[in-house]
Amino acid sequence: MNFLYTAYAATWAIHIAYLIILVRRYSRLKQEVDELNKKTS
Amino acid sequence: MKKAFPILGLLTAVLLSYALYEAMVVAPREQTMGDVQRIFYYHVPSAWTAFLLFFINFVASVQYLVRRTPEADKIANWIVIAIGVLTCIGAYVIKPLPQGMYPSSVVTTGLAVVGIYFLIKKYFSEQETDILALTTAEVGVVFCTVVLVTGPLWARPVWGIWWTWDVRLTSTLVLWLIYVSYLVLRRFSTSGQTPVLAAALAVFGALDVPLVYFSIWFFRTQHPQPVIGGGGSIDPRMLHVLLINWLGFLSFACLVCWSRYRLERLHRDVEETLALEALLEPRSNVR
Amino acid sequence: MTAPTGIALVTLTKDIRLEWRSKDAINSMLFFALLVVVVFSFSFDPNAEESRLIAGGLIWVAFLFAAVVALNQTWARELRNQVLDAYRVSPAPANALFLAKAVGNFIFVVVLEALMTPLFIMFYKLRALGPTWQLLPVAVLGTWAIVVNGTFFAAMSLRTRSREIMLPLLLFPITIPALLSMVEATTTILVGDPSMSAKFWIVLLATYDVVFTTGCLALFETVLHAE
Numbered sequence: 001m002n003f004l005y006t007a008y009a010a011t012w013a014i015h016i017a018y019l020i021i022l023v024r025r026y027s028r029l030k031q032e033v034d035e036l037n038k039k040t041s
Numbered sequence: 042m043k044k045a046f047p048i049l050g051l052l053t054a055v056l057l058s059y060a061l062y063e064a065m066v067v068a069p070r071e072q073t074m075g076d077v078q079r080i081f082y083y084h085v086p087s088a089w090t091a092f093l094l095f096f097i098n099f100v101a102s103v104q105y106l107v108r109r110t111p112e113a114d115k116i117a118n119w120i121v122i123a124i125g126v127l128t129c130i131g132a133y134v135i136k137p138l139p140q141g142m143y144p145s146s147v148v149t150t151g152l153a154v155v156g157i158y159f160l161i162k163k164y165f166s167e168q169e170t171d172i173l174a175l176t177t178a179e180v181g182v183v184f185c186t187v188v189l190v191t192g193p194l195w196a197r198p199v200w201g202i203w204w205t206w207d208v209r210l211t212s213t214l215v216l217w218l219i220y221v222s223y224l225v226l227r228r229f230s231t232s233g234q235t236p237v238l239a240a241a242l243a244v245f246g247a248l249d250v251p252l253v254y255f256s257i258w259f260f261r262t263q264h265p266q267p268v269i270g271g272g273g274s275i276d277p278r279m280l281h282v283l284l285i286n287w288l289g290f291l292s293f294a295c296l297v298c299w300s301r302y303r304l305e306r307l308h309r310d311v312e313e314t315l316a317l318e319a320l321l322e323p324r325s326n327v328r
Numbered sequence: 329m330t331a332p333t334g335i336a337l338v339t340l341t342k343d344i345r346l347e348w349r350s351k352d353a354i355n356s357m358l359f360f361a362l363l364v365v366v367v368f369s370f371s372f373d374p375n376a377e378e379s380r381l382i383a384g385g386l387i388w389v390a391f392l393f394a395a396v397v398a399l400n401q402t403w404a405r406e407l408r409n410q411v412l413d414a415y416r417v418s419p420a421p422a423n424a425l426f427l428a429k430a431v432g433n434f435i436f437v438v439v440l441e442a443l444m445t446p447l448f449i450m451f452y453k454l455r456a457l458g459p460t461w462q463l464l465p466v467a468v469l470g471t472w473a474i475v476v477n478g479t480f481f482a483a484m485s486l487r488t489r490s491r492e493i494m495l496p497l498l499l500f501p502i503t504i505p506a507l508l509s510m511v512e513a514t515t516t517i518l519v520g521d522p523s524m525s526a527k528f529w530i531v532l533l534a535t536y537d538v539v540f541t542t543g544c545l546a547l548f549e550t551v552l553h554a555e
Contacts, residue, residue, distance in 0.1 A: 003077055003080070003194050003195070003197060003198045004076055004077050004079055004080055006194055007080040007083060007084075007190070007191045007194040007195065008061075008080075008083060010187075010190050010191065010194065011083050011087070011187045011190070011191060014183060014186055014187050014190065015183065015187070015293070015297075018180075018183045018297070019297070019300075022297075022300055022301060022304060025304060025308075026304055026307075029304070029307055029308055029311060032311050033307070033311060036311070036314060036315075036318075039318075106547075106550065109550075215501060215504050218500075218501035218504075219501040219502060221501075222497050222498050222501050222502075225494070225497055225498075226484070226488065226494065226498060229488045229489045229490060229494060230487060230488045231487055231488060231489055232487035232488075232554055234487075234554035237550055237551070237554050238484050238487070238551060238554055241484070241547045241550060241551055242484070242498065244543065244547070245477075245502055245540070245543055245547075246501075246502065248539055248540070248543055249501075249502050249504075249505065252505040252506075252532070252535065252536055252539070253504060253505045255505070255532065256504075256505035256508045256509055256532055257505075257508070259528055259529075259532070260508060260512060263512070263524060
């Protein structure tokens with residue numbers, strides 16, 4: 001039974017890890033965009 | 042368009058929760074394997090989603106390569122149409138069909154292939170095709186990782202071994218390796234023509250897939266091993282739960298791909314802007 | 329002599345002549361393969377029965393790694409002095425260049441195999457119990473499988489960081505079906521079990537070669553011109 005829960009948990013862990021990577025990249029990009037906007041204005 | 046994203050998000054959350062409930066509670070308990078068999082409802086949909094994403098990557102890569110020359114583009118169009126027509130004819134002419142295939146499903150698959158090709162052609166420009174290829178490869182690798190993790194977690198309690206050179210699991214491993222190498226090429230390439238090189242690699246990878254499957258299949262018939270996932274017919278109640286879970290994961294995959302796609306577009310816009318800025322730098326700053 | 333075969337032949341003879349004079353690739357390949365064989369000898373000390381089961385895999389792993397050594401420097405020579413750029417600008421078809429490089433690499437690896445095989449037979453006390461003649465198509469088709477994709481991916485990895493790592497990284501996953509076929513065919517022939525035949529593996533190797541030779545020839549021009 002433990003294996004069942006581990007498998008389901010692992011699935012979501014992998015997906016969430018990827019989403020966290022995406023969110024981090026997005027915030028970094030957002031920073032760059034804000035810097036660019038500041039420069040032009 | 043912007044409104045659709047949160048709506049899709051909500052739909053996905055609802056679907057996945059319902060699917061989880063179905064998998065854990067509603068689906069009947071398997072006779073020989075017990076509750077561990079429920080891993081099946083996450084393992085198989087993840088595999089199907091990964092394969093679909095890799096297929097879209099293949100189509101996008103082919104499109105990227107053929108759109109560079111108008112003649113190649115036309116030839117590719119005709120080849121795709123031919124594939125669709127032959128599949129439809131073959132579904133009814135070839136008797137008997139391999140086990141598990143029905144004429145209706147073969148026709149649907151054939152038409153889906155043609156449909157995907159022309160839809161991508163219509164709605165994605167050349168650069169966008171490249172972004173689509175990158176997105177589907179990345180998300181595909183994520184789903185493929187899930188398959189490779191849940192597979193052994195299923196095998197261990199049922200057969201006592203973590204890994205077996207089973208056809209499907211091994212083919213999935215090789216597929217995973219091919220697409221990871223694709224992503225590494227993308228990351229490490231210093232050329233301005235990375236999309237072209239990556240597209241060529243994707244085509245090679247896709248050509249390799251049937252060869253991988255056949256070689257491992259024959260290897261397995263020579264050295265029989267336990268089969269993970271089982272073959273044969275499936276209880277209709279289990280099929281229902283399986284399909285619900287697949288729908289949930291497909292919807293989730295759409296969401297993630299959409300996010301990744303937008304992220305990549307933003308990234309490329311920023312790069313372009315930075316490049317333009319560097320070009321337009323006033324001369325006094327450049328010593 | 330502007331026919332594609334003419335150009336391919338000229339490039340090929342140039343490469344062979346250069347290699348014959350310097351013996352760079354052959355020496356490093358030989359040494360590397362020998363190292364692999366010796367190290368494996370320390371870890372396994374098989375009797376004749378066992379060695380027949382494992383030798384197939386060992387031999388092809390040794391040849392594969394040695395081939396990568398050769399493949400890595402395939403294009404390195406052309407990069408110096410901008411010879412590759414000269415090729416791109418010339419009206420010579422890109423396929424001719426690719427064929428010349430691939431055939432050149434094929435010859436180098438085959439020479440290596442010819443030199444190493446007696447050593448293998450000696451170290452692992454090998455004696456094929458099955459039809460030995462079948463080893464020839466396995467060797468030829470298998471080597472071509474590694475070399476044709478290797479030459480292509482070597483060209484691809486020219487424009488990447490960590491060039492020497494990219495080649496095996498790209499090559500190994502794609503060559504898995506070919507490697508499996510080579511190893512299984514060799515093992516089947518060595519073991520000589522009458523119920524098993526290497527014919528399927530040989531046909532699979534041939535299919536692999538046809539598919540990927542076509543793919544490489546079709547896409548090489550694109551890869552060559554990618555700046």
